[in-house]
Amino acid sequence: MNFDPRFSGRKFASVGTRPIRPDGVDKVTGRARYGADFNMAGQLVGRVLRSPHAHAKIRKIDTSKAEALAGVKAVITAKDLPDLTDGDAAMYDILDNCMARTKALYDGHAVAAVAAIDAHTARQALKLIVVDYEVLPHVTDVDEAMQHHAPLINDTVFTEGLEEKPVKPSNVTKRSQFGHGDVHQGFGHADFIVERSFKTEQTHQGYIEPHACVANVSSDGTADLWVCTQGHFVYRQHCAQLLGMEASKLRVTSSEIGGGFGGKTHVWAEPVALALSRKAGRPVKLVMTRDEVFRASGPTSATSIDVKIGARKDGTITAAEATLRYSAGPYAGSWAEIGAMTAFACYRLDNVKTVGFEVLVNRPKTAAYRAPSAPMAAFAVESAVDELAKELGMDPVEFRIRNAAQEGTRSSYGPVYGPIGIGPTLEAVKAHAHMKAPLKVNQGRGMACGFWFNFGGQTCVDLNIGMDGSVSLAVGTVDVGGSRASLSLVAAEELGIDYAQLKAVVADTSSLGYNDMTDGSRGTFSSSMATISAARNAIKILRERAAQMWDIAVDDVVWEQGHAVAKGEKHGNLGKLSLKEIAAKSGTTGGPIAGHSELVADGAGVSFATHICDVEVDPETGATRVIRYTVVQDAGKAVHPTYVEGQYQGGAAQGIGWALNEEYIYGKDGRLQNAGFLDYRIPVCSDLPMIDTQILEIPNPNHPYGVRGVGETSIVPPLAAIANAVSNAAGVRMTHIPMSPPRILAAIEAEREG
Amino acid sequence: MVEVTLWGALSQLAGGRSKVEVEAKDIRELFRKLAEQYPGLEPWIDRGIAVAIDGVIYRDTWGKKLPEGAEIFLLPRLAGG
Numbered sequence: 018m019n020f021d022p023r024f025s026g027r028k029f030a031s032v033g034t035r036p037i038r039p040d041g042v043d044k045v046t047g048r049a050r051y052g053a054d055f056n057m058a059g060q061l062v063g064r065v066l067r068s069p070h071a072h073a074k075i076r077k078i079d080t081s082k083a084e085a086l087a088g089v090k091a092v093i094t095a096k097d098l099p100d101l102t103d104g105d106a107a108m109y110d111i112l113d114n115c116m117a118r119t120k121a122l123y124d125g126h127a128v129a130a131v132a133a134i135d136a137h138t139a140r141q142a143l144k145l146i147v148v149d150y151e152v153l154p155h156v157t158d159v160d161e162a163m164q165h166h167a168p169l170i171n172d173t174v175f176t177e178g179l180e181e182k183p184v185k186p187s188n189v190t191k192r193s194q195f196g197h198g199d200v201h202q203g204f205g206h207a208d209f210i211v212e213r214s215f216k217t218e219q220t221h222q223g224y225i226e227p228h229a230c231v232a233n234v235s236s237d238g239t240a241d242l243w244v245c246t247q248g249h250f251v252y253r254q255h256c257a258q259l260l261g262m263e264a265s266k267l268r269v270t271s272s273e274i275g276g277g278f279g280g281k282t283h284v285w286a287e288p289v290a291l292a293l294s295r296k297a298g299r300p301v302k303l304v305m306t307r308d309e310v311f312r313a314s315g316p317t318s319a320t321s322i323d324v325k326i327g328a329r330k331d332g333t334i335t336a337a338e339a340t341l342r343y344s345a346g347p348y349a350g351s352w353a354e355i356g357a358m359t360a361f362a363c364y365r366l367d368n369v370k371t372v373g374f375e376v377l378v379n380r381p382k383t384a385a386y387r388a389p390s391a392p393m394a395a396f397a398v399e400s401a402v403d404e405l406a407k408e409l410g411m412d413p414v415e416f417r418i419r420n421a422a423q424e425g426t427r428s429s430y431g432p433v434y435g436p437i438g439i440g441p442t443l444e445a446v447k448a449h450a451h452m453k454a455p456l457k458v459n460q461g462r463g464m465a466c467g468f469w470f471n472f473g474g475q476t477c478v479d480l481n482i483g484m485d486g487s488v489s490l491a492v493g494t495v496d497v498g499g500s501r502a503s504l505s506l507v508a509a510e511e512l513g514i515d516y517a518q519l520k521a522v523v524a525d526t527s528s529l530g531y532n533d534m535t536d537g538s539r540g541t542f543s544s545s546m547a548t549i550s551a552a553r554n555a556i557k558i559l560r561e562r563a564a565q566m567w568d569i570a571v572d573d574v575v576w577e578q579g580h581a582v583a584k585g586e587k588h589g590n591l592g593k594l595s596l597k598e599i600a601a602k603s604g605t606t607g608g609p610i611a612g613h614s615e616l617v618a619d620g621a622g623v624s625f626a627t628h629i630c631d632v633e634v635d636p637e638t639g640a641t642r643v644i645r646y647t648v649v650q651d652a653g654k655a656v657h658p659t660y661v662e663g664q665y666q667g668g669a670a671q672g673i674g675w676a677l678n679e680e681y682i683y684g685k686d687g688r689l690q691n692a693g694f695l696d697y698r699i700p701v702c703s704d705l706p707m708i709d710t711q712i713l714e715i716p717n718p719n720h721p722y723g724v725r726g727v728g729e730t731s732i733v734p735p736l737a738a739i740a741n742a743v744s745n746a747a748g749v750r751m752t753h754i755p756m757s758p759p760r761i762l763a764a765i766e767a768e769r770e771g
Numbered sequence: 772m773v774e775v776t777l778w779g780a781l782s783q784l785a786g787g788r789s790k791v792e793v794e795a796k797d798i799r800e801l802f803r804k805l806a807e808q809y810p811g812l813e814p815w816i817d818r819g820i821a822v823a824i825d826g827v828i829y830r831d832t833w834g835k836k837l838p839e840g841a842e843i844f845l846l847p848r849l850a851g852g
Contacts, residue, residue, distance in 0.1 A: 107818075178780045193847070194779035222852075279852025355849055385852035431776060431844040432823035472851050474831060537851025617831040719827055729852055 052229030052245030063303035068121030071155035071687025088138035091297035122347035125312025196370035203336025203368030207327025218680035226275025232290035248534020279385030311692035315384020361429035362468035388729035399465035399737030438651025463741025467733025471726035472537030473618030486597030493532030499660035511552035513579030538726025543618035555612025620719030626650035639758035653725030672735020784811035819848030
């Protein structure tokens, strides 16, 4: 990478301003095209048949009657998606999840699919497919799945990471451990110890737009896929591998996205739509229903976590320990591992140990959900931290400040921190007016901290300067949270032109090199690096063209505030040349002017946040109302502060839903009982107060502007902040998320009964 | 020569050692030498390992130099949302 990513401390003209979002008008007028808004001539309707059983052997599938139905153009089963994964276990799991092969592993697992001339015919065809199941015992609870007598979901799984190689298969796929020091010794030095067990239920990202795609496979083997995704290049790789295609023969175009939050980082319907199109010889549109999204896309883990923290009378934590059990669905994952890494990341600890267990259950394959696994770990740890502060008689903010990690602290997951923002977020919270606002009867205040890593990754940007001086920016990371606006600001900053001169688009997979998906809060972090690099490459050409126009040496030309300037006494009479003037002459000075960049953005800075929450709990009904909420988070540098605030507010809103209401409820039969927004309650506007935000800017030393990712950290503290607030309001420690009215009432009654 | 700290699962594959010394100038050479010295690590390297150099996490820049005396930690390559 011929690009210096180090923070330069420059002053900004465009970055940090708040121009109107470029996709706003289309989105509020209904012109924006989402996954289901695309249509092709002659397209068929795809529908998927799903297992009604949580765990069942598939003895036989008879599709003959469905195939014979008039209007049905293709019926597929796992036979039409043969295993081409060549020993790649992770890809095999994705394949099996797209279409069950020998066993249905959860309620909703796809077993067959049809393409028909209309939705009615497709539904009729599904009813004509006969699946002969042998129903097997199932397990959906994370703790039960770890028991020795639990039904085995995959008898080829032997736990990784144990000191001795296990001789029996297990639902626990992996044990992981992090930490340093000696926790036993540390607890020996503690005057107070808090030890608690916590549970969190499985939740869905709750994106408003369901998974949707249109696939068109041509008879020459090339294909197009229009799809709602967080990463069209990743979808291309996965689909090409699963269907045995060359990646370059599959062009994937990403639509606008109505929310992803990690849930649109994996393929589910797309390989099925492509296989249907390949078999039918016509385009196939496949849109998941809300019921299917809940039952058969990728919710987050359910968890069971034990935490133990000890401290001296002076408020110094002497040791901290956690055991974290995370459900992964029926396929291996690393979700508890992330929880184990993030659990104590906010604190300066001499003795810390975390152990994670990945647990298979008969539920949908777990997918990432915004700082995946961190919110549950933070809920458990920050609840115990709050309780410990109370036992010590210390203010919870002061207790955290005393123990907060800082530059030079060895993190609980291993490395030593560089400059970080946990301390400043705590100091900002301490000084915030919210902390001093009076509370009424039945109201309580809570606060909590959160940590997330943030990532970079492979990124491409093309910057093309038109002959009229306008600039188009083609980026390869999907815009899920405003990156088209932030990247336009960055390009405007580098080129020294007005934001209005730029237009950014997300290019399809045939137009740019490979890009990682928009996850890990990497969209603006990574793509802004590539944009800066592309702009600087374009400036180099602009200087060369100006030198030609003036007939002077290029070394005598510098770029200042959107203009080429001739330096040196001998060029004193030359006026500036604007980007527009140079672009106008580009046809005769060497052709189109562009800057390109293909790079790996690494060195994403870790991110911290501290949240404050006030709630009112009705002791008669157990209902909770959030009455005030404040987010304080380090952004490194907020490129477009309005979008950054939106990310902060969005994470808090999702966290409020998760903390108070959202949960997957399974019946004894292993079937999901609440696969719809009527019974799975996400917060709506009337449930939420205005969420206040405070942006801190502690520059990331590994980005030219100091940018850190901001999209995920905001969902880490809410579960804990709200749990602490509810516990303070209700007078009883809440240990089970969501804190729905029945759980709060039960806790109050249990406390009353002693 | 750099000292590399392994996380729990990797240290088991390196004969129980949580710290190993490797003669490597960059991440690519580090991975190659680790796979040679501890063949059990190779599948993990293939699946993806991140390297923290003085606290900064690198996932893909295998050409990144390993400065003498730097703190080098191997970490799981994580997913984000």
